[in-house]
Amino acid sequence: MIAFIRQHPVALAVAVAIHVAFFAILVLSFRYSRPTTAEAPPVEVVQAVAVDEAKVKRELERIKAAERRREEKLKAMAAARKREEKRLAELRRKREAERRRQAELERKRRAEKKRLAELRRKQAEEKKRLAKLEAEKKALAEKRRREQERLARLERERREAERRRREEAARARAEAELKKKLEAEQQRLAALQAQQRRSEIDRYQQLIYAEVYRNWTVPPGARRGMSAELRVRLIPSGDVVTVDIARSSGDAVFDRSAMQAVRKASPLPVPPVESGLFEEFRQINLVLRKKET
Amino acid sequence: MTRHLHIWMLAALLAWPLSGRATLTIEIEKGEADAIPIAIVPFGWQGPRAAPLDVAAVVRADLARSGRFAPVPVADLVARPTTAAQVRYADWRVLKVNNLVVGRMVETERNRFRIDFQLLDVVNGQQIAGYSIRAGVRDLRRAAHQISDLVFEALTGIPGAFDTRIAYVTVTADRRGRKTYRLAISDVDGYNEQVLLTSPDPILSPAWAPDGERIAYVSVTPRGPVIHVQNVYNRRARKLRRFPGLNNAPAFSPDGRTLAVTLSKDGSADIYLYDLKTDRVTRITRSPAIDVEAAWLPDGSGLVFTSDRGGTPQLYRIALRDGRPAGRPQRLTFSGKYNARASVSPDGRRVAFVHDHRIALLDLETLAIEVLTETRLDESPSFAPNGDMVIYATRDGNTGVLAAISVEGRAPQTLSVTRGEIREPAWSPLRRRNF
Structure with missing residues (x-):
């Protein structure tokens, strides 16, 4: 800015002058624009001149008469003036009334105008309000529409999510199901293996049972319920390595018959070493009991 | 199982x-006890002549007859050891026998013998027992039966009853139909029969005294039945006091001093006790029905007898105290139309009896009945003194036979066959060993 001023000093001066001029005009116009008051009405001036006696009497008469006439005239004039004044006053009064009426009218007009303006303003406002209302309504409708749309979208989304969730759940369920099935299958397999193992052991136990049973001659003199427990060591061929009395029946004949049964049943049927089950049979206990009944 | x-x-x-x-x-x-597989190897013999007896064969037959053993036939024997030292156990294991008996006999002086034998456990490879028995030539069979007893007891836990005898009655008729009755005793295998009495009069109900020396029996003379007691060694017989009517079914008390008898001197047949010392009788049963055939409980605490007081012959038990009845008879059998001829087991727990013409066992505790035989004309059961067998009379066609059956009902063995009839066997008590 300062750089600009420095370059154009004349422009600056002109600008300042123009500003000053405008300012002056603004002040003067403000002064002359004051309203002027109304001028007073013009007043009538009367001039009197004296004449001889007879003449003046006549003349007086005549003056008297003239006087009277003049007085009358004055009177008439006064009356006229009075009337005039009265008329003027009336006029003034009327004019004043008129002016007041006019002022009132003006006031009324202005009030009307103001009212109208107000009305218009109100109408405008109303219109505006209505417009605004309409706009609001529209906005509301729009909003509602949008809301509905949003809701619809949300609903759609929700449905979608729900569907996805369901799908996901179904998938998860299916997976869990599969996993469960797999686990169950594994468990079943493990159980099967354990069961197979047990049933193998069971089978060999039964085989040993049968073999010893077959080879056992129960001493007829043994008491019912008499029993002996033997500790038997086996080698993988099933051959009985040692037989010891773990618990004697208390009867030598019975104990001997039990030992004989085991020895005689040798080799006992045992699972092959490869099965991993032989270890269960490396050392076994056999209880031989004479039946109670 | x-x-x-x-x-x-x-x-x-x-x-x-x-x-x-x-x-x-x-x-x-x-x-159930299976028959024990056993091998009895023919005994070695050292003497100037042939061996007077195949001891091993007698033992083999005894053990087989008991139903408790299954001896290997001689032809199947894998070796002929006569001492334990000669035995190779593995050979005998192949034969699947549990036990082995080896022995040898030497004539130590003329008609005097010594038998050494060992009972071996083939399976466990060890000796169970070994004995040395001396016997004269007439006692060789008995010695063999004693070996059987030793083996039997060592392997079953039950005393053997091979060295015992049976008494029985045979009846033969000549061409004219005249009958001859004989009272005889023999070893249980039928050998060594000795006739104690031959009579044209019927002989009934032989009964052993607990000492194994006397036998009581009934001789039905034309004047009526008379009870006799005869010594089996010196054959001396004693005729007991005869009462009017029946004088039947004598049974020695466990102490041998009293006979339970059936008398009808007071009207109907009833059970009495006959005091062998005083010849006085004490009435035990008092019923208008027929009470007969008393058998002693082994502790002498009572009698089991047959009575038709219930309409049909049934077994009853009556308790005794100081030779007098204690309480009322208690009925023991409730099934069958004919239950009679009781023989009480040596342990007093069972009664062998005739149950509708079959031999059956009655459990005295449970009163359960177990029928042993399947034939239809079985009579006169008598318990072996070891309680493991019952001997009885039956018929094989027209021939009367004695048969024995183990108390477990194993296949009955015929013991003795005679021409004509053989009746009323009575198994002797156990004998004391004479070695």
């Missing part, structure tokens, strides 16, 4: 996961 196994197995399986590596235990429960 398997049921028990299964139960046990189940328990074992249940315990399995918990027990970890606990030792497997297998329980074997068996009731």
